[in-house]
Amino acid sequence: MYLALGMIIFSPYMALVPLIYLLIRFLRQGEWVYDNTWTKGLLILFFWSFLVGLDNWNMPSVLASFVLLLFLGVSVYLQDHYQSEQDVEKLFRSVFILSLGSAFIGWLEHWDIITYTSTWWKYVLGTRSIVDIDEFRRIAGTFNNPNLAGTWYAVMIMIGFYFFRRNRGVLKLFYLLGMGVFGSVLMMTESRASVIGLFLGFVIYSYFAGHKKKMLFLMFSLLAGTALMLEYPAWFPRGEILFGSIRDRQAIWENCFHMFIIQPITGWGWFGIYYADSSVYHYARVFHAHNTLLTVAVSIGVVGLGVLMWMLWDLLQQIRVLFQNECRLTPLVSGIIAMIFGQGLFDFTIMSPQICMLLIGSWALTYSLAYAYRDVTDELPALWYNRTRKWKKA
Numbered sequence: 001m002y003l004a005l006g007m008i009i010f011s012p013y014m015a016l017v018p019l020i021y022l023l024i025r026f027l028r029q030g031e032w033v034y035d036n037t038w039t040k041g042l043l044i045l046f047f048w049s050f051l052v053g054l055d056n057w058n059m060p061s062v063l064a065s066f067v068l069l070l071f072l073g074v075s076v077y078l079q080d081h082y083q084s085e086q087d088v089e090k091l092f093r094s095v096f097i098l099s100l101g102s103a104f105i106g107w108l109e110h111w112d113i114i115t116y117t118s119t120w121w122k123y124v125l126g127t128r129s130i131v132d133i134d135e136f137r138r139i140a141g142t143f144n145n146p147n148l149a150g151t152w153y154a155v156m157i158m159i160g161f162y163f164f165r166r167n168r169g170v171l172k173l174f175y176l177l178g179m180g181v182f183g184s185v186l187m188m189t190e191s192r193a194s195v196i197g198l199f200l201g202f203v204i205y206s207y208f209a210g211h212k213k214k215m216l217f218l219m220f221s222l223l224a225g226t227a228l229m230l231e232y233p234a235w236f237p238r239g240e241i242l243f244g245s246i247r248d249r250q251a252i253w254e255n256c257f258h259m260f261i262i263q264p265i266t267g268w269g270w271f272g273i274y275y276a277d278s279s280v281y282h283y284a285r286v287f288h289a290h291n292t293l294l295t296v297a298v299s300i301g302v303v304g305l306g307v308l309m310w311m312l313w314d315l316l317q318q319i320r321v322l323f324q325n326e327c328r329l330t331p332l333v334s335g336i337i338a339m340i341f342g343q344g345l346f347d348f349t350i351m352s353p354q355i356c357m358l359l360i361g362s363w364a365l366t367y368s369l370a371y372a373y374r375d376v377t378d379e380l381p382a383l384w385y386n387r388t389r390k391w392k393k394a
Helices: 004-012 016-029 037-055 061-082 085-110 121-127 146-166 169-189 192-209 214-232 239-262 292-324 330-343 354-371
Strands: 383-385 391-393
Touching: 004 016, 004 085, 004 354, 016 037, 016 061, 016 354, 037 061, 037 292, 037 354, 085 169, 085 354, 146 169, 146 192, 146 330, 146 354, 169 192, 192 292, 192 330, 214 239, 239 292, 292 330, 292 354, 330 354
Parallel strands: none
Antiparallel strands: 383 391
């Protein structure tokens, strides 16, 4: 497990290795054990995006669709091996501790011990992006891009907060210091969308933790901070380009919406925006629409977007099951998902296999935990739960 987690955390390219292994393991198993909305939705999205890529004669989009198949294998593995609160906490704890190594590499970047000069191992490690962002002061950690790194470190702050609340003594101090470490590297990424996503994530966290006053305080703080940033941008990181970034996103959104109107049913494929002809896309070349739902709509059309909405609706039902049964992990898994979608208002960080693993993992674990609270005979008649806590077909 630690080797697989290390590959995922410390390289955006090596992260694919454990995903491929788990898919092969799933296919060799030869049994469709987890027949639920989540796994069926992933399979439908794979087939649909594959067909969309072929329809648009876009081979990069066809190949990208297979990543969804990789995540299907990961989802089945997580649901098969992490079916109790203790197991899930152990997994999150391991991710938190190993991620401290990535934060240390981020510090080395910030102090110019690891420089921005081009070297092959920096690309493999993810400290240097294959796409030059021309902002040398922003660190990328081991995630290839400052915004991707910001997402990961923000989620680690949320995980640290969860364990900080649940521990005492030395362990409580350890998680407090860890949160400080991740908070510092989050600031070094200068990712504004990650901070906004973190606030939104903690809003949802506070709601499911039963802290309504904290939730309202966080919402007010986010609104006040946003208003202050718009009024005094120089007080914030990269404030000098704030309004330029807003104009860029507006132009990207307008062009991508125009693409969606032209081809609303099938979309253009996962790399359709980047390879779009100048007759339909009239702005700087980008890989995504800088908004999660708009990117999905443009890439795989209303069919793909509809499947995603179906999956999201069913996810809310699973979270409701956890909340009603007072599962202590409800605030954390729902907060992580909200954080990533919150940042997705302005970005599409789940394009990275590392960041997508956070979303896919939290989503699959939500299903895994929810099953433990369901009445098998009423809710899941096609499944039975054996003494080893494994869900199998009846």
